[in-house]
Amino acid sequence: MPSARLSVVVTRRLPEPVEARMRDLFDVTLREDDAPMSREELARAMREADVIVPTLSDRIDAGLIAQASDRLKLIANYGAGVDHIDVNTARQHGILVSNTPGVLTDDTADMTMALILSVTRRLPEGLARMQSGEWQGWSPTALLGGRVAGRRLGILGMGRIGQAVAKRAAAFGMQVHYHNRRRLRPEIEEEHEATYWESLDQMVARMDVLSINCPHTPSTFHLMNARRLKLMKPEAVIVNTSRGEVIDENALTRMLRAGEIAGAGLDVYEHGTEINPRLRELKNVVLLPHMGSATVEGRIEMGEKVIINIKTFDDGHRPPDQVVPAML
Known part of the structure; x- marks a missing residue:
């Protein structure tokens, strides 16, 4: 029997090619509108998913991480900056964090x-x-x-x-x-x-x-x-x-x-x-409204990096863009 697909929750709308590829690979829950998730919605996602894909608009602090279930094993950030994620606390809970450096x-x-x-x-x-x-x-x-x-x-x-x-x-x-x-x-x-x-x-x-x-x-x-x-x-x-x-x-x-x-x-x-x-x-x-990275090419490449990080993790390997506290 084929193994169950990873449960992935995405917190914001992503470019359509990225969302389509995620549908092909994972049991993904996509965001229907582009409004940021509430704290309650983030907490629910962290209780129910194997992987969440947040963006810089999602503050994932120690309090939220404490509510995560043992099922959550990877926070695959859509973006290079991770100052909105408590990487130290995530590591203490056995949750990996990855990002998307270089493409922007x-x-x-x-x-x-x-x-x-x-x-x-x-x-x-x-x-x-x-x-x-x-x-x-x-x-x-x-x-x-x-x-x-x-x-x-x-x-x-x-x-x-x-x-x-x-x-x-x-x-x-x-x-x-x-x-x-x-x-x-x-x-x-x-x-x-x-x-x-x-x-x-x-x-x-x-x-x-x-x-x-x-x-x-x-x-x-x-x-x-x-x-x-x-x-x-x-x-x-x-x-x-x-x-x-x-x-x-x-x-x-x-x-x-x-x-x-x-x-x-x-x-x-x-x-x-x-x-x-x-x-x-x-x-x-x-x-300007934080549009420094706002190119179609850049945002698709970010999504591709997220997918590679999740897929590599799913294959039992360390995500290529894993972030550890020593890097910060």
Whole structure:
């Protein structure tokens, strides 16, 4: 007799090709609408399934994990970041955690450059003027932005995405600098013509553009706090496509309003969808709805990685993208 298929619960709508493949392989319960699951629904899924496939909108903390049945053996996260999952507690309960690293590198790096250009060249202001019908024609002094070529770009977090940002920035003629938990190998620095700064404070004080590309961990929470933000040059720009918690959003808002920082491009926010309302009012800020990874190709590749992780686990092997506490 064939063995019973794994019971898999997916917490959000996924691209149709991914859902179709899951139907073929597993006893899968798919989400009918795209609303996040309630805590009660998540708890029920963790009691009834062998595998759950959450996204960053699902907070799987110690309390939820404590309600899981012995049946749950894998949390196959749809996404690279796992700061919404208590990996330590899951491990203590014998539950594996996997993620989908690497597939969104180029998409997120593209969006980082898009935000840098949007802020420095004032694209939203131009768009708003066109949509309102206020534009009266070309003027020598209208909507003057700044040239990115020659500017110093400081990358905070020089992992896969940070290096992809460096590659794109170099093509625009920017000077690449970086701060990282560990210095890169000399050959990688040479490849990106990147200058390493051991002191984050010293780097921040000298950059024209600062790009946040590090994960959210206890050590990076408010890494860009009020004190460090005040080190930035008044004409500098900050861009964040990583995690909102890395920046003290209220401090950033105050400084942008006061003209102490020239502009910001944000795709992520400290409190999820609860964005500081004063931030929305500023013309020198570009706000996006966490769309850095929003390409059809990227989202399908994420789903394929999830499926590979589940299938490998079902075959009795360690998921290729297993996350362990030591990695965090």
